[in-house]
Amino acid sequence: MILAVDVGGTNIRTALIASHGGTVQELRSRVSLGDRGVSENDLIEKLSALFSEIISSHNDISAIGIGFPGFFSAGSGILLSSPNLPQLHNVDLAGRLSEAVSLPVSMQNDALCAAIGEHRFGAGKGHANLLHITLGTGIGGGLILNGVPYTGESGMAMEFGHLRVAGSDLPRSCGCGGSGCVEAYASATAVSAQYFERSGIQTDAGDIYERACKGDKHAKEIIESAGHCLGMAIAQAIKLLDIHTVTISGGFAGAWPLLHPAIIKSLDTELIPPLKGKTTVLRSTLDDTAGLLGAAALIN
Amino acid sequence: MILAVDVGGTNIRTALIASHGGTVQELRSRVSLGDRGVSENDLIEKLSALFSEIISSHNDISAIGIGFPGFFSAGSGILLSSPNLPQLHNVDLAGRLSEAVSLPVSMQNDALCAAIGEHRFGAGKGHANLLHITLGTGIGGGLILNGVPYTGESGMAMEFGHLRVAGSDLPRSCGCGGSGCVEAYASATAVSAQYFERSGIQTDAGDIYERACKGDKHAKEIIESAGHCLGMAIAQAIKLLDIHTVTISGGFAGAWPLLHPAIIKSLDTELIPPLKGKTTVLRSTLDDTAGLLGAAALIN
Structure with missing residues (x-):
């Protein structure tokens, strides 16, 4: 299973999804990212704590895919900047999160993730x-x-x-x-x-x-x-x-x-x-x- | 050598260009395509007569590339439509011209040709x-x-x-x-x-x-x-x-x-x-x- 994450402006949603798509098992009550001023370390800590908790109770998770409100260097998982979190620049978010939870992590812009989802599984199929x-x-x-x-x-x-x-x-x-x-x-x-x-x-x-x-x-x-x-x-x-x-x-x-x-x-x-x-x-x-x-x- | 053709709204330009680009040897005084009402057959006849004349006096031409003011089905040389020549629809222009002059012919939208030229040889290189x-x-x-x-x-x-x-x-x-x-x-x-x-x-x-x-x-x-x-x-x-x-x-x-x-x-x-x-x-x-x-x- 893949842990899918959608980091929104007001809340973070998480779900378990089979690697071929299909059923979305949404996981928990939605949690908040915190205020605009959150530092890089706070952000990594907050997200990795959330992920670790989920991973510990679901031992079939093989990787984490994250949609995030920001701009990423193509395919790299490096956050170049984020209009909502202007203090963050050139942060290897995917790399740091992967290290923290010992699982592969991929990240991309949230709206692009929605496009990918719609294209693979929805009206754009x-x-x-x-x-x-x-x-x-x-x-x-x-x-x-x-x-x-x-x-x-x-x-x-x-x-x-x-x-x-x-x-x-x-x-x-x-x-x-x-x-x-x-x-x-x-x-x-x-x-x-x-x-x-x-x-x-x-x-x-x-x-x-x-x-x-x-x-x-x-x-x-x-x-x-x-x-x-x-x-x-x-x-x-x-x-x-x-x-x-x-x-x-x-x-x-x-x-x-x-x-x-x-x-x-x-x-x-x-x-x-x-x-x-x-x-x-x-x-x-x-x-x-x-x-x-x-x-x-x-x-x- | 390639016979390069740029069919404009007011005139048709022709040039001899080596296959790797380089020097443009423009060929002749510019000729006109004629009025908006030109039929498919007239267009083919006019262009193939022009090309045949050039080919007969330059025996090193191996193919013809044409920029044309219209919309083409990707890579096919089929003219879907042309705002300047509204009577033309789904015409296999490249195919018919190739048959008429017995040389390979490729065609594409004129502005896209300019982009290709600028990208390969100009400021976009x-x-x-x-x-x-x-x-x-x-x-x-x-x-x-x-x-x-x-x-x-x-x-x-x-x-x-x-x-x-x-x-x-x-x-x-x-x-x-x-x-x-x-x-x-x-x-x-x-x-x-x-x-x-x-x-x-x-x-x-x-x-x-x-x-x-x-x-x-x-x-x-x-x-x-x-x-x-x-x-x-x-x-x-x-x-x-x-x-x-x-x-x-x-x-x-x-x-x-x-x-x-x-x-x-x-x-x-x-x-x-x-x-x-x-x-x-x-x-x-x-x-x-x-x-x-x-x-x-x-x-x-």
Whole structure:
């Protein structure tokens, strides 16, 4: 069995997964990584303590695969940098963790892990090329080209959430320091913020979707605008990559019945004629296990 | 020797190139392809007559490599479609031409040929990954990933000229039927159109650059705005592909001393912090022979 780990901004999930994929046996209540200021040694200690505890009660674990919110030097397990943990630079995370727990450890960017999982086991299965988008508190992306995960020259490929979407006179600010990024319009966080601005009500994207279904005009407009912006960003990616399959996972993908038609309408406006109608946009069939399955698939 | 051919919108160029690249011996006065309505048979006849004439007076030609303004099924020489010649669909151009002249013929998209030429022999030499931009009457793009030309799933990758650039309230119309495309701001044609709108003077992009150098405020602003828009589009490509080398060829690259600083400034604004400063933007060292050298390099 492989111990699959998905290190998120707010919690660390762990699961046991057979090496050929298949059933995900999620292991425990979710634990937190701690604050942004965590040092390299604290991080190694925290993760290796968690892993050791799991390994001691499951003696069939042969390796650990980890999805982590950061940029990795291709295939090496060396964390180059992490927007969430800005104090970490060029840390051989996989190497240090492997030494600490005496098992092989592979690591890769979390959104790329989700893409790998979706490509191997989910809605992207059977497609040589795949653009996968994670739609949660932020927006991430992962790309598979010719069956191979694409990392870019410095492990930072597919910063999909920071593609600029045009057509706004007052572009919304983004966490990256810029403005007008698709993440500032279409992430769960952005949807929640826009709903608060329009209605004065503070609630989450799931609830906003339910309100939209019940006829709340503001909620519906904001979700459709999120889909429109997603379509604009997907169109930019298609114009560059001419890719035929896009999959979307993450909590806010729950708004699919409103999101998907808005994405398709926007794609149809944005694409040049010969590219129109060639791309299918699918909802993930794995949902929140894509990242864990992809992390397990790093081992092989 | 290889007969290299660059089929442009306004003329067909031919050259003799040794199979290892090197010197480009351009052959003859440039001839025209004819109007948009040319039929499949007329096109084959016109090109094969031209090639036969050349072959009859150069008996050392072993193969023909052609860059053509259209989309090709990867590696097959089958023209799927061509924006300039909309009546052509799924034509085995390379096969029919090969039969007509009894020599091996390879064909690929013209902008991708320019990328291949720049990567093998020009400013992109030695870089595994390259984004090449052709800046002429239109704007094209070609991508090399891990040393291999990237075509996309339907031969339409790198429609770089039709990336949308944000921040305009009244987006300019583009030949693709959309609006706000980088080609509508930064091609030689767009620069000329914008200068006419501002000054009432009809002149070409080369002359507008000379006017800018002599202190013409409108000319300078329009060229800098073109560089700004190019930087925005390049930033979108970098956010998706994390690519470190960009090369630019084509007639309007002659405005480099004004264009390049504007591109760099725009990139610095548009990129997220971890991607800033990683990419070098270089002017082609091959200039208008990149496409011919790339067409010759299709043979092998």
